[in-house]
Amino acid sequence: MEFDPKIITFACNWCSYAGADLAGTSRLKYPDNVKIIRVMCSGMVNPGWVLRAFRQGADGVVIAGCHPGDCHYTVGNYYAKKRYILLKELLKFVGFDDERFKLLWASASEGKLFAEEMTAFTEKIKEMGPQEKLRRKIE
Amino acid sequence: MKVYAGNFLKDVVAKLLDDGYRVYAPVKEKNYHVFKAVENADEVDFDYINTKKSPKDVTFPENEVLIKYGEWVEEIPAQADKTAIVGIRPCDIQGLRLMDRVFLEDITDPYYEAKRKNLLVVGYACNEAGDYCFCTSVGLSPFKSNYADIIVTDLGDKQVVEIQSEKGEVVASKFNLSDASDEDISRKKELEQKVLSSFVRSVNTENLKERMAEVFNSDYWKEVAENCVSCGTCTYLCPTCFCFDIFDDGELKGVRIRAWDSCQFPLHTLESSSHNPRREKWQRLRNRFYDKFYYMLVRKGEFYCVGCGRCIAGCPVGIDIAEVINNIPSEVKQ
């Protein structure tokens, strides 16, 4: 059976979620492996949630937000980026496959970009195989 | 009293492994020893005063799955393989006994019971007291414990083997043991004297019950807790701390787990009404000392401290249970 990855995308309400919506209304296809969790701003995504997603069995996690300068709350996405860099570096340091964790800027008008990026990311995760390292062990 | 020419402890590990036992024995990690389930006798190292962690997790693991749930609920039955613990010190054997009194008296805990029933205890008498040891102060002996199946004393070239139960007899019968000569017995006595004289720490337990009853409301406890950071090190390392918490891990599908808890954590006593009877850290720290030397003394008739000194060595801020008990004020300062 082909590996069917689970990908969690935290998408900000104002840009990326609307972008994903646009991809849908424009009938652009992207893999249904991508599960979107709508958040009000990419800046509210606690790194703990990302780790929790990996622990619950996600094979890839994406944080998607507005382009720099476009944040509905002015600076939320800068916070997101700062946290992203810190967590990514730390995951790399402990030997986790940090490619499974991605930050994406996608505006409300970039439905196409969103669909393309999600397709490419899903392909990459499929190549990498299931994420076992942080998955919870007691089951 | 029997004598074995050679290293009985090591050979018994090998033998028990051959017989299909799950064997916990001291293993040297970088700078310290811990009890671990071993796969062959070469991993084991008996050159230690005491292990870093108490071996209570053999019968009372830090995490224990009780049920699995998802579309339906599956109960995990209480069961255990034949297990042996080899090289456990007399203080920890007393710890095991005290745990038995908690989990098996009055109400029986099936998970604990299953593990305990299948456990063979091979004790190891001390050759030397550590800098933090004070077991003699709480009425224990560093080389005797009636509660072990077998207890071994190391004389260097040979080991004295005392068999104290039928279970122990069965295991010991597989070894070539000879009766102890008068010389062996006197050497053992000599060693015991040496061990007793090597203690450097003591706790004054005279009238302790009365003394502690008097000072419960003293400011002394606030002073003691000044440094305390409310971590769980003392309780997690302690061989007689038995508090646990039950929680579910996973939303729609998951497991119900029993995990160690510590009275030092603020959440330990938080009631769902939001009332917390031990809100302040000094109350929580006081509780630990009263639990060891008063509450359990009233309930079970013995100290729940075995004098292993692990909490003293482990405390990040240098709180010393022996010092705290010795310095209990004789009069209550108001």
Add this chain to the structure above:
Amino acid sequence: MNSETLEKIKEECRKLPDDVSYIVGFVKKQGEPREVLKVLKPDEIDRLSYSPLSFNNPARIVMDLMKTDGKIAVIAKGCDARALKQLEKEEKIERNRLYIIGISCPGVIDYRKFRNAVKFRLPEIESVELVGDEVIVKANGEEQRIPFSEVIFENCLYCEQPTPKDYDVLIGEPREGKLDFSDIEEFEKLDREERWSYWMDVFSKCIRCHACRQVCPLCYCEECLVDPSNLAVSPMTPAEEKAAYPRVLGKTVSASDNMVYHLIRVLHHAGRCAGCGECERACPMELPLLKLERKLKKVVYEVFNYSPDEEIPFLSKLDILPEG
């Protein structure tokens, strides 16, 4: 050398302003050569002690004392002063209520290494002094000399500021520190799977006693992401709501779950960690927790080009992001 330092500390304490009501310093522990922290009244100056075994960080106690009135004098090494500075930036302590007696610190002794190296029983030891690059231990009329490099707390080798930056009075000659991430760079050279198995081995030993979190002067939150329930319950909170509180992690102790706990813990110290090493000293299982903190410190320096000396906290600074 430390008896000299101690005399100077006592001298400075006698000269303290009148409105100082507490002194946070070290006193000798009974039956052991080490010192422990203690809150003293100004008339208890004689109880003060100081040696290379005065390793604890007083910042946490100072923060607790802020609830009281009056000024607080504190004896602070370089790292302690950094922690105090950070707490001041975060408005946890008021600098004008603090009188810092800074100590130019040559590094502290790792008590675990010391206990292995010393040939005496602990209660016998009368004094531990650092003279030049040797530790002189005196007991029973005998003397043992241990090279300081053998027992120094490893993190002190990488200290960037052994002398406090901010103090009211300084004891000892200022010392130079340096930024050194050689140990981290060395570790990064390992390949991914080697790094992973190294950390899995480390975290499989973790017993989740949370000492590293509790002892850290910067981990002052009343509730933590990894706690089993939430402190914010009231009699009116219904059971469903309590059950629905977000919980990142339970008390499961598999190596990967322990790693998640430590990653979450360390991430909160980015740009804040004072590098005092209390976490590593506190860890009963002796895990190398500072490696993670130091990695983050390296990222903060190299990627964000941020120095902890800046007045604006790292978390609220946004003009330091790399391009892209």
